[in-house]
Amino acid sequence: MDSAKRTRVFIRRINWKRTIEVGYAKPSMESLWNDMELHIVHSNPNGGTAVVGTPYGSDSPHPFLSTLMDKIVSLGSGQVDLGNFDPNSVGFGGTEPYCRYARAVSPEQIQVLKDAVADVIKDLRALDEEVDDESPFTYVEGSGKGPKEWGQLNPHWKVCNNGKLQSPIDLLDARVEVFPNLGKLKRDYKPAPAVVMNRGHDITVKWKGYPGKVIINGTDYNLLQCHWHSPSEHTFNGSRYDLELHVIHLNSKGEVAVTGIVYKYGQPDPFLTKLLEHIKRVDHNEQIELGIVNPGIIKFGSRKYYRYIGSLTVPPCTEGVIWTIVKKVRTVSREQVRALREAVHDGFEANARPTQESAGRSVLFYTPKV
Structure with missing residues (x-):
C-alpha cells in the first residue's frame, strides 16, 4: 500500500475549472477534452494536498450544481454562507477508485461559473x-x-x-x-x-x-x-x-x-x-x-x-x-x-x-x- 493510501486527509474546498485540465482517454486512447472539471481539494495535518477530479460533459444539469445556481449568480466578489453542507452530495457517479468518465453538466451552469470568475x-x-x-x-x-x-x-x-x-x-x-x-x-x-x-x-x-x-x-x-x-x-x-x-x-x-x-x-x-x-x-x-x-x-x-x-x-x-x-x-x-x-x-x-x-x-x- 503506498503512502497516499495510508495518509488521512481532510476536505478543504471544492472548486470548478472552466475547461478540463487533464486529458480524458476514451477506450480507443483518443484524447478527449471535456467542458468542465470539478476539483475536491483535501489536506493533511502536515500540509500535504490531495485532489479528486471529476470531468463533465455539456448535457443535462448536474444535481449538485443545480442546488447552488442562485447562490453562484449572486456571489459577486464575496462569499455566501451555505449552512450545513454534505460533501457527499457532490456525487462521483460510480464506485471506481478514480474517475474514468465524464459527468453531465448543462451549458447554462458552465456559463454561470464562467461569469462568476471572468474578472x-x-x-x-x-x-x-x-x-x-x-x-x-x-x-x-x-x-x-x-x-x-x-x-x-x-x-x-x-x-x-x-x-x-x-x-x-x-x-x-x-x-x-x-x-x-x-x-x-x-x-x-x-x-x-x-x-x-x-x-x-x-x-x-x-x-x-x-x-x-x-x-x-x-x-x-x-x-x-x-x-x-x-x-x-x-x-x-x-x-x-x-x-x-x-x-x-x-x-x-x-x-x-x-x-x-x-x-x-x-x-x-x-x-x-x-x-x-x-x-x-x-x-x-x-x-x-x-x-x-x-x-x-x-x-x-x-x-x-x-x-x-x-x-x-x-x-x-x-x-x-x-x-x-x-x-x-x-x-x-x-x-x-x-x-x-x-x-x-x-x-x-x-x-x-x-x-x-x-x-x-x-x-x-x-x-x-x-
Missing part, C-alpha cells in the same frame, strides 16, 4: 508576476534597469512609468484625512506550513496551507506571503526608515491588499528572530521548508494606520492595491537587516523603490475613538 484572471496573473517574477530589473539608478526605466523594460510594465496610483508614497500627516469609521484592522491569522524563498530581489515567506486572512470593509483577503524591503519604501513626513515588511493578501476577486510595517534600528524583531538562520542559508532562486509558521507572530504594535489606494512596488506595478500602513515604527536589529540584504544578490542590497507622486490621492488615517 479574476487578469488580476491573478499580475499578482503572480509580482510574487514569483525573476525578470531583469534593478534598484540601481543609472544602470539602465533602475526604477525610472522599469516601464520601458517590458510592455506589461508600462504602468510603472505612466500610472497615476503608484506606490510607495510619502505619508504626510498634514495632508491625511482622519477617518475613525475605517474601523480596527481585523486579522484572523492561523499557523500553516510555509517556505522561505530567495527571489533575487527580496526574501519572501510564502504560506502553502491556509494561514488566515484580514477583513477590510467586510471582505476577506487571504494571506499569501510576506517580504521585506530595505530601506523602507514608504516614508513618514519625509523620513525614511531602515526596513519595511509587506504582508500580501488576496480576495476571491483577485484584488490585492497589503499591510506595511516600518522598522528602525533597535531591539530584534521577534518574527525575523525565528527566521534568521533560514534566511542566512537560502540561496538565490532556492527555498527552504520552514514547517508550521504562525503569521500571528508578526506584531503591528498599534491600532493606528494609514489607508490609500496604490500599486505593487515592483514590476508590473499593478494598480488598485489597498494599502494599510501601520503608524507605529517598530524595531529591528542591524544583524537582521544585514542578513536580509546579504541574502539577495549584489544588485539588490538595497531594494526600495523611491516614493511616487501622490497625484492628489486621498490618504485616510484611522485612530480609535477616545
